[in-house]
Amino acid sequence: MIETDGLTKHFDEFVAVEDVSLAVHAGEVLALLGPNGAGKTTTVRMLTSILIPTRGTARVAGYDIVTQAEQVRASVGVLTESHGLYLRMKGREYLDFFGQLYSMDEAKRRRQGKALAERFGLHDVLDRRIGEYSKGMRQKLALIRSMMHDPPVLLLDEPTSAMDPHSARQVRDAIRDLRKDGRAIILCTHNLAEAEELADRIAIIRRGRIIVQGTALELKARLLGPPLLELRFVNNPDGFVERLSGLVEVESSGHNWVRYRVADPQTINPQVLAIAAEHQMKVVTLSEVPQSLEEVYLRVVSEG
Numbered sequence: 001m002i003e004t005d006g007l008t009k010h011f012d013e014f015v016a017v018e019d020v021s022l023a024v025h026a027g028e029v030l031a032l033l034g035p036n037g038a039g040k041t042t043t044v045r046m047l048t049s050i051l052i053p054t055r056g057t058a059r060v061a062g063y064d065i066v067t068q069a070e071q072v073r074a075s076v077g078v079l080t081e082s083h084g085l086y087l088r089m090k091g092r093e094y095l096d097f098f099g100q101l102y103s104m105d106e107a108k109r110r111r112q113g114k115a116l117a118e119r120f121g122l123h124d125v126l127d128r129r130i131g132e133y134s135k136g137m138r139q140k141l142a143l144i145r146s147m148m149h150d151p152p153v154l155l156l157d158e159p160t161s162a163m164d165p166h167s168a169r170q171v172r173d174a175i176r177d178l179r180k181d182g183r184a185i186i187l188c189t190h191n192l193a194e195a196e197e198l199a200d201r202i203a204i205i206r207r208g209r210i211i212v213q214g215t216a217l218e219l220k221a222r223l224l225g226p227p228l229l230e231l232r233f234v235n236n237p238d239g240f241v242e243r244l245s246g247l248v249e250v251e252s253s254g255h256n257w258v259r260y261r262v263a264d265p266q267t268i269n270p271q272v273l274a275i276a277a278e279h280q281m282k283v284v285t286l287s288e289v290p291q292s293l294e295e296v297y298l299r300v301v302s303e304g
Helices: 040-047 069-075 091-101 106-119 135-147 165-180 192-198 216-224 240-245 265-278 293-303
Strands: 002-011 014-024 029-033 055-060 076-079 153-157 184-188 201-206 209-214 228-233 249-253 257-261 283-288
Touching: 002 040, 014 029, 014 040, 014 184, 014 209, 029 192, 040 055, 040 153, 040 184, 069 076, 076 135, 091 106, 091 135, 106 135, 135 153, 135 165, 165 184, 165 192, 184 192, 192 293, 201 216, 201 293, 209 216, 216 293, 228 265, 240 249, 240 257, 240 265, 265 283
Parallel strands: 029 184, 029 201, 076 153, 153 184
Antiparallel strands: 002 014, 002 055, 201 209, 228 257, 228 283, 249 257
């Protein structure tokens, strides 16, 4: 549904995006992560045929972003950081206006606007002026606008920004439903927990280049090393940690715990527990220590 090959954009001597190659399939969410100025917005603008690439190619929903720009725009729903809401319009008028821009007939505009407003909890405020909406309500209205024409591709920039936890959960649930409908979604966000929760794959962009991409588990294994495990027990017989260090990579330990890394937990953990039994240790827990996507992200953007 979204495919780029060597996508590049230069503004005179400034390199905004360089040699970006991505593929997003139907029913898949790709999280595009990176610091401000990394090239995320420029990439999205090229994918919506707003900017013409300096070189490289891209196809969205089967259409070329340069030669078939009109079809691309008709196939994409976009939520931008700056919404461009018309604050003096009422919510219902606003959605109807954009439905007309997408050549939707009146019945479909009303049906789609009503269904989406109910889905996101805005049905009671559609007859109020948008200028009276809270930040979260405006964010949801902009998201509804991007979905009015039922596009197969969604490009979402910070979709839960300024939302309360309940509203943010509604939007995340909606993104999951949209993925089930077979849509391809690119999610640009600084909320790394949200990216890890929603995305099938993650791409991190830095200074216009994709540095790494893969699933969250793949990136953690690649950049943070093998899984980190923690063994907790009641007592700590002398010699246990020393014996363990010959089997696994001991990272740290205390008077009743030890943390270690191992590439093959299924094989090694039973041996660790057997050693604990030999030392007459009373094991409380053996569990994997969560490693966050934030650790991956910070390592990538700081070290490149």
